[in-house]
Each structure stands twice: as structure tokens, then as C-alpha cells.
Amino acid sequence: METINNLLINIAHGIRGFILSYGATGDAADLLMTVVAAAILLGIIGFVGLYGIYAERKIAGFFQERYGPNRVGPYGLLQSVADGLKLIGKEDLRPAGADPWVFTAAPYVVLTPAVMVWAVLPFSKNIVAVDLNIGILYVVAVSSVTTLGLLMAGWGSNNKYSLLGGMRSVAQMISYEIPLVFSLMGVIMITGSLNLSDIVAAQERVWFIVPQILGFLVFVCAATAELNRVPFDLTEGESELTAGTYTEYSGMRWALFFAAEYANLFAVSAIATTFFLGGWQGPLLPPYLWFFIKTCGMIFFFMWLRWTLPRFRIDQVLNFGWKLLLPLSIANIFITGIGHYLLG
């Protein structure tokens, strides 16, 4: 049991030992290990991007009483790979009127923060690329850069639909960033730490979803909005704005947006798991598996929402954020504070 639980850690130790055997010093080996971890994370992100889309389509098929992709490979497993290859092979189109720099840079500005968030995710006990002691602050700070990328895409495309989409994304992100952060405050107040590993460790007896149910609900709503997923997918809003921000993007640039969307989806689900669902804690199964199962559960929930709900209108989105989620998240902080004072 112990071997399985520490399997990944032992592999990491093995790689480190391998590097050391080539005469590297301890510091150099640590540096190289960070590079190895980054490479592994990028690999996982690529995998999540491809199979996130596959899962989305299969789940959509399940809800809609149809099969979903089932032609390329067994059970259509290679569908996303084929799609990815097709997107790589596509012509690199840039509209004549677009701002060349802004238009080209936008997908990277969206994808980079999505990848950076992964650095602090605690996949298991002692498995985390960078164990920052201000982990959650880092996550929130980095992920808000995404808005900038979407605004750049909207503005740089020189298309009215894109511009409207970009503006919507800014309005929406500003409104939901605050309740998102506030909803996490309760957990931070209880644990007294911003470190994600500490937060998981603090949930050994009871998951924070129990004392922080209000915080969890606010977090899920705000996170859906941050992810630009239904019912908050106004940025893309395909029936209104054709494809919103993404209207002028095609080929690999468009694929980068999609990779970012699914990387973000996984990251947000992972944060929800870490903060409210006990992270990698769980009986019997190895901790990294528990983490994975819980995160997939959250992803399934987000996909479930997407294939069930209609879309909000922009004013309703903003009302919901400012007039409902924000007061609720503040109320949650007060309740947590009082409870903490009385019990702790």
C-alpha cells in the first residue's frame, strides 16, 4: 500500500538520483527537477486539453441521448488527437484589419496564466511542483490575467462581435473576481494559511464543504463565470455574438484558447477540490487518485451545467454577481469569523 501511495514520489526520487549520478550538485539537481516537473505538468495539461474536450463531447452525448465521438479509435478516443492534428495543419489566418501584435499575442496571454496556476496545485501529499506559502494568492493573481488576454483578442480582432465579447468578458471577470476571492476567505480564516498543502492537511477530519457550504456555492457560481462556461458563456455567446471573442480565430491559435479553457476548467476544479472537498484526502485509494477522482467529479458537474442551462443576459450576470454573490460571500466571511471566535 505504502509503495503505491508513494509511487509517484519514488519515481521523482529516482529521476533525482539519476540526475545526481551524473555528478550534478544538489542545487542543480533541484533546478533540473523543477524543469522536469514543468515538463510533466505541460504534458498533463496537453492531455487534459485533449481529453477534456473528448469528455465534454461524450458527456454532452450522454445528456442528449446520442453517442458522441465514436469513429476515430476505440470509443472515439483518438477524436481529439485527430482534431488537434487538423488544427495544426490549418492555414494561419489573420484578418487584414486586425492588430497584428495584439491579435497574435492574445492566445498566449490566455494560455500562460492557465498553465501557471498548475504550478501550485497539490496533486497529492508532497506532490506539488512549487509549494508556495502564498499559494492561493498566487492562483487568484495569475488567473485574473486571463481577462487581459480575452480583451486583447476582442480588441485585436477588429471585429464588432469580438469587441462586444471582449467587453463582456472584462465586465464579467471584474464582477466575479471579488466574490471568488471572498468565497475562499472563510477557508483561509479557518486554516490561517494561504498554502494549499496546509489547507488540504487541515481537512483531515472534516472537509471544508461542511462548515463552508455557503462559500462553496459562491465559489462554484463565481468559478463558472470565471471559466466563461454556461450559464455565463457570454464572452463566446454563439447565438448572439457568433463566437464572441473567438470569432476571428482559427487553426492553432483557436486551439490554444481551447487548451486554456480546459486547463482552466481542470485548475478550477482542482482548487475547489483542494479548498472544499478535502484535496487528496481519502480512504483506501492512493491520495493522487483521490485528488483525480474529486477533480473529475467537479469537472463533470461543470459540464453537467453546461449541457443543461440556458445562458444569462449580461445585465443579469452583473446583477447576480454584485447583488447576490458579493453580499453572500461577505456574509460568509462574517459567519465564519463569528463561528471561529465562538468555537476556536
Add this chain to the structure above:
Amino acid sequence: MPESKMAQLVEKAENSFGAQVVEGFVNPTLSVAPENLVELLKYLKDNDLVSFNYLLDLTAVDQKDHFVLVYHLRSVDSKVSLGIKVSVDRDTPKVPSVTSLWKGANWHEREAFDLFGIEFAGHPNLTRILLPEDWVGHPLRKDFTTSGASS
């Protein structure tokens, strides 16, 4: 008693607006001169007997030597229909617009203008509706052949 009221209405239309009862697509159908058209329709719409509040259809027929404009009125409350026919000169087809009575006449009149070239005096925006702006000719005229443009 819609029948008797209808009879009264038709009588009034004949006496005051110079309308005539003619053979037509609904019973009764009235024929009226273009200059009396708007007054007659206004009366039919606003009278107390049978209020024809509904302009169901407005179209034209090319009778080779003249156009016949066809107005189809309907009374939603009394459940009766009334046809109005107006003959206009084919060379300079011009009738007063009824958009002041029914906003729905707007598009019907634009369509008749587009496809027949009938001008509706007083229409707020008499432009082509189904055909492109730069189209030449009016296809539903009988001398417009599908193989070529109107003569």
C-alpha cells in the same frame, strides 16, 4: 347580427364613398376609386357596426391594361372578411398609402412597389424589399419575362 350590420356597412360604403359591390375573392368585395380609398378604409376600420381592424393582406393583380389592388380586411371580433379592390392606371400607378391606418401595411406596400412598381403616396419608406436595390424592372408585371428584364 353580423349579416345585417354588414349590409348596413356596405350600403353606407356605397352611398358615402362611391364604392360598388363586385364579384370577388370574398363576399362582399367592394370596388372603390383610389381617391376615396383611405377614407373608406378609415371608415371601415373605425365604424361601430363591424370594425375591420385587421389588414390581412394587400397585393395587386396585373390586368394587362390596369392594375387591381386588392385589400383584404378582417374583423377579428365579428369573424367576417371584406375585400376591397382598387383599379389604377398602369402607366402611372399611384395610390395613397394606408400605412397611417395599419402599420402592417408598410411591408405589404413595399412589396407591391417592389414587384409591381405601384407607388404608394405618403409611404414612409418606399424602397424595394425582396429584390436588390439595383434591380431593374418589376417581376410580377405580366410583361416581365423570366428570361429577361422588363420592357
Add this chain to the structure above:
Amino acid sequence: MLKTQELTLNVGPQHPATHGVFRVILTLDGENVVDAKPVVGYLHRGIEKLAEGGTYLQALPLTDRLDYVSAMCNNLAYVQTVEKLLEVEVPERAEYIRVIMAELSRIASHLIFTGTFSLDLGAFTPLLYCFRTRELILDLFEAVSGQRMTFSYIRFGGVAKDLPDGFEEKCREALGMVRKNIDDLNTILTGNEIFQARCRGVGVLDPELAVEYGVTGPILRASGVRYDVRKDDPYGIYDRFDFEVPTGTNGDTLDRYLVRVAEMGQSARIIEQALDQLPKGEVAAKVPRNVKPVVGEAYHHIEGPRGDLGFFVVSDGSPKPYRWRVRSPAFVNISVLPELVRGLKVADLVAILASLDPVLGEIDR
């Protein structure tokens, strides 16, 4: 110095929410619609002119291409118009089959409406539920006419062929699915908070304005005006069936949706009654292939899925119609769009446009 500027946005003719090649020129102040100018005609095929070039029967397939999601109703309206000129007696069985087809067509059309309406509001799944059920109705149409969209099944004097074996059971089965589908819609869509928030009070059409524009069909009834040609000017054998005309009270987008959903249930009721009463016998009167009506003119209207669908045919005694006119309900209904969207948001435009249920084949003709 900051200044604001109005934005002109061309929605369509190629746009996911315009249900075809419809175009709206929007003037926007941020997300708010200042003005909307509908532009139609992109699908104009000159059907009225084409019909004048052929015989009466040759004009029948053209009617399939008007409102292509409910071609049976178009067939029925046109055929009954010509029958008025011909003065033929239609056999009983044919009348019943016509009613069944027209009402199935209405259900199929409303299913497309509810599906695309929810899609335009951002919910994808109900669309597929509706299309799944519509598929069963299309199977029925295919069984009777060999076609899925363009039937030309209803002919002068009756219908083209008798119903195939096993039609009745399949039809009842399909109606069961329709009822289940209505329940599904009520579960997944109608009661949904977001759906209600998007529709309630949006795009309110006053009954006075609706009448002034000549709006008909479910849109008019959603505004509270009980005008249904099946009841007010009965045609065929509609006076033999027991059904209700659902109306709304607010005239908003939600009511337009609810009225159509209720109409599906009523249509199912009519079909069930027709199946119960379906007599045996001939399905077509003897009518020559090349009909030559007497000199005269006829106007006939039916209650199509989109409203008062009328045909105006002028005959000069020759085998070709002299004038062939469609009173297209969608054409009239769509002209009210600018009145509804002013001052609302872009997203509301999409919802309202979808609730007007335009079919461009019929608008542009």
C-alpha cells in the same frame, strides 16, 4: 475627453441566430439596442412569378418550398384554394388525413421552434430532444409521401395516396413521444430560473399593436387575442374536433413560447380524435391532372404554424394560374421586430427574433 459612439452591427445574413438568411442592421449603444432594421429578400426565388409560369399542379411543389418546416400546411392551404375554384367534393377519408397531416406538421414546426428557441437562449440539449421527436413525425411523413421535407402530398381533390399499413399505431406512438417531449421541455426548460429570467417581460407585444401590424398565429394569441382560423373561419372538417385555442396574457417572449408548447398538446388531441374517427373509403376525388378552373378568383386561408396562411389565386380559365399570391404570416410577423427590441439588449434581440419563429423561405418567397 471621453466620447461615446453608437455602433452599427450587421447581424446576418449569415448568423447562427437568424434562422436562415435574415439580416438585421442593429444600432447599438454598448449592449443596448437603439434601433433595429430588418432586411429580408436574401432567399427570394420569385415563387409567385414561377407559379404563374406553370400549371396549377406544377405550382404545388413550390408551396413546399415556402415554409419548408411545415410544408403539409402550405400544401393544404393552396390545394383548398384551388378546390374553391374547382368546386370539387373531397372524400371524407381524405379530409381526415389532411387534418392529421396538417396537425402533425404544426407539431413538427413547433418542435423546431422550441428547439431553436432554447438554442438561441444558450441551452443546447432541448434542441436535440425536440429534433429526436420531430424525427418520428418526419418518419410518418416519409411513410405517406416518400419525402421528409417537400411532400406535395395533399392534392386537388384529396391526397396523393392512402395511408400505409401500420400508420395509425406509429402515429399514436409518435404522439406519445410528443407528449413526453412536452413534459421534458417543461422539466428542463420552462421551469428553469434562467430561462424565465430571459423570457419574462421581454419583448412585450401589445394586442393593439399586434393587430395593427397584422400579426397572426401563436404570436398574436400570446398577446391575448383569440384569433385562430380553425375556429374563426373553419375550413375542411375542423368544426368536428374538440380542441382549445391557447392564449397568453402578457404577450412577452415567455407567452409566445408557452402558447406554442400548449398548441402542440392541442394538435395531438386533434390528431387522436381524427385517428379515432378516421372513416374508410376513397382518398381522392376524380380530378384531372391538368385542371382548368373557371374564370374567377379565390382566397383561402388556414391556420398555419406561423399564423394566418392565405393563398389568393386568380384564374383566367387557362391551365395556368393568372395570379398566384401567398399571404405569408412570417413576413408580416417579422415586420414587428423593430417595435419589440428597441431599448433592450443584444441578447434579447436573439430571444425575441427566435420567439417570432421566422422561416425565411416563407418570408422571402
